[in-house]
Amino acid sequence: MRRVGILADRNTRVLIQGITSKYGLSQIKMMIKYGTKIVAGVSPGKGGQNVLGIPVYDTVEEAVREQSPEASIVYVGPSFAKDAAFEAIDAGIKLLVIPTEGIPVHDTMKIRYLAEERKAWVVGPNSLGLITPGETLLGSLAPAYARSGDVGLLSRSGTLSIEVTRILAEAGLGQSTCVSIGGDSVLGKNPVDYLKEFEADQQTKTVVMLGEIGGGKEYEAAEYIRVMKKPVVAFIAGRTAVPGKRMGHAGALIAKASDSAESKRQALFQAGARIADTPWEIPELVKKLKGGDSGI
Numbered sequence: 001m002r003r004v005g006i007l008a009d010r011n012t013r014v015l016i017q018g019i020t021s022k023y024g025l026s027q028i029k030m031m032i033k034y035g036t037k038i039v040a041g042v043s044p045g046k047g048g049q050n051v052l053g054i055p056v057y058d059t060v061e062e063a064v065r066e067q068s069p070e071a072s073i074v075y076v077g078p079s080f081a082k083d084a085a086f087e088a089i090d091a092g093i094k095l096l097v098i099p100t101e102g103i104p105v106h107d108t109m110k111i112r113y114l115a116e117e118r119k120a121w122v123v124g125p126n127s128l129g130l131i132t133p134g135e136t137l138l139g140s141l142a143p144a145y146a147r148s149g150d151v152g153l154l155s156r157s158g159t160l161s162i163e164v165t166r167i168l169a170e171a172g173l174g175q176s177t178c179v180s181i182g183g184d185s186v187l188g189k190n191p192v193d194y195l196k197e198f199e200a201d202q203q204t205k206t207v208v209m210l211g212e213i214g215g216g217k218e219y220e221a222a223e224y225i226r227v228m229k230k231p232v233v234a235f236i237a238g239r240t241a242v243p244g245k246r247m248g249h250a251g252a253l254i255a256k257a258s259d260s261a262e263s264k265r266q267a268l269f270q271a272g273a274r275i276a277d278t279p280w281e282i283p284e285l286v287k288k289l290k291g292g293d294s295g296i
Contacts, residue, residue, distance in 0.1 A: 005132035005177035006152070006197040006204070007095060007121065008071055012136055015069035015093065016041040017060065017076060017084050019051050024075030027099075027140045028052060034137040040067040060091040071095035073129065073138055081125065082107040089120050097138045098124035098188070108186045115188055122188020128158040128180035131165075141180055142166065149174015151286060152198035154181055154191055155210035156217070157237055164210060164235075164279050171283035176204040185214070191221040199228050206231050206286050209273070211264060213238035218264040222271035231289040234268045235276040236261040 019041025047058035129139015133146040145166040155161035
């Protein structure tokens with residue numbers, strides 16, 4: 001059976017690590033209401049309990065053996081996130097969503113390295129997760145706004161991922177999958193990796209990429225956009241950011257000229273992306289592309 005959207009759909013079996021934590025509880029309730037197939041939870045020392053009707057296990061290995069989850073959402077603190085991610089990857093989980101903020105960079109680098117070695121996909125850290133509208137919600141990304149359609153959305157900013165999902169839906173533009181890829185300087189997967197997934201996805205017809213100042217991720221994405229068959233609309237947050245001052249995210253800092261919003265906008269423009277000056281311009285640009293307008 002063909003998957004709807006990218007990464008996850010209604011058939012994806014989901015595990016919650018840290019299921020008894022207060023942080024994740026409201027999001028778990030939201031996911032259950034949305035129809036996410038949560039099959040197990042893990043909380044060391046609390047195996048045998050039930051949380052909201054979900055069986056709890058002491059280890060990921062036990063949960064995988066009993067319930068065969070394919071994806072995990074990691075609701076643990078920054079000092080425990082690496083161990084939790086390693087446990088999931090070692091147990092064979094192929095999709096991890098890590099909402100946790102403040103994970104040390106060297107820990108994220110280790111998570112990314114192991115995930116790449118085991119061919120697992122990590123969304124985050126510092127992520128609101130993903131939603132495939134009408135199918136599944138992994139995290140807290142705009143279930144009240146998302147509507148099924150053919151626009152793929154990826155965003156470094158969690159706040160913008162919610163806002164642009166709402167703006168698209170109100171303009172009558174549904175989404176295939178929306179992903180908050182994370183705001184840290186090191187991520188499990190970079191924007192270009194998501195672009196490749198959307199390019200291969202049969203449902204997605206247009207891609208919206210929301211980037212921001214700091215780092216070189218948007219330049220890597222621009223190189224791939226040059227060869228994409230599907231059109232891309234891009235918005236870069238932080239045009240008024242002061243050099244040397246962090247904008248909010250760990251990775252949103254102008255340390256050199258190439259980190260600036262304007263430099264990234266120019267690179268994406270030259271690669272063929274349509275550039276939005278504000279988030280509210282995005283629907284108009286998407287509609288023009290759908291109508292076959294190739295002018296910039």
